[in-house]
Amino acid sequence: MTSLFGSVAKVGAGYDLEFERVLATDVDDLWSAITDADRLARWMNVYTGELRLGGTWQALLDDGSVYCTGTVTECDPPRSFVTTWHAIEEQPTTLRISVEPAADGARLLLRHEGAQSIYYGPGWQSYLEQLDEHLGAAPSSEVDPSRTAGIAWDARYTELRGVWEKRFGSLRS
Numbered sequence: 001m002t003s004l005f006g007s008v009a010k011v012g013a014g015y016d017l018e019f020e021r022v023l024a025t026d027v028d029d030l031w032s033a034i035t036d037a038d039r040l041a042r043w044m045n046v047y048t049g050e051l052r053l054g055g056t057w058q059a060l061l062d063d064g065s066v067y068c069t070g071t072v073t074e075c076d077p078p079r080s081f082v083t084t085w086h087a088i089e090e091q092p093t094t095l096r097i098s099v100e101p102a103a104d105g106a107r108l109l110l111r112h113e114g115a116q117s118i119y120y121g122p123g124w125q126s127y128l129e130q131l132d133e134h135l136g137a138a139p140s141s142e143v144d145p146s147r148t149a150g151i152a153w154d155a156r157y158t159e160l161r162g163v164w165e166k167r168f169g170s171l172r173s
Helices: 027-035 037-043 120-135 153-172
Strands: 007-011 014-023 046-049 056-060 066-076 080-087 093-102 105-115
Touching: 007 153, 014 120, 027 037, 027 093, 027 105, 027 120, 037 046, 037 120, 105 120, 120 153
Parallel strands: none
Antiparallel strands: 007 014, 014 105, 046 056, 056 066, 066 080, 080 093, 093 105
16 A cells, blocks of 8 residues: 655645655755755756755756746755745745754655645655655655655656545545
8 A cells, every 4th residue: 555645735725735754864965965956856857047045946857848947035054945836837836945953864844835736745755755765764754665666756656646636635525
């Protein structure tokens, strides 16, 4: 059975998603993994631009086309940042990231506010599981024991999509 981690709440016309990961590394290394474009490309996507206060960035698909843009509106390295998240053909949303020490590594808290698409649930979980593989999930981090190690993002997203659809569906009732 597929395990989900993260939470979702209906807020106005959108959804707020929250995820927590504890990685088997330190705060500085985790910060680098989520803010350095070369390292982001190892577990998420290719990013161009500047991931710093006031910087603008673009997330690219495999074909080089832009699927999302943003502007970093708050940044307190290596503790937190806030960025707009503007996926093409969607309204802008807000992404809040914080990093803090944990007993067995470093904790990442990701909050995506105002998401309009229910498919951010399986998307974020798939990306964060890839981050787990990149840095190593700490023993206290919730993981899906049925997940195949090394599974491609697209395949994992497909596995998670139906389960996340049910979770979002329960909020509409």
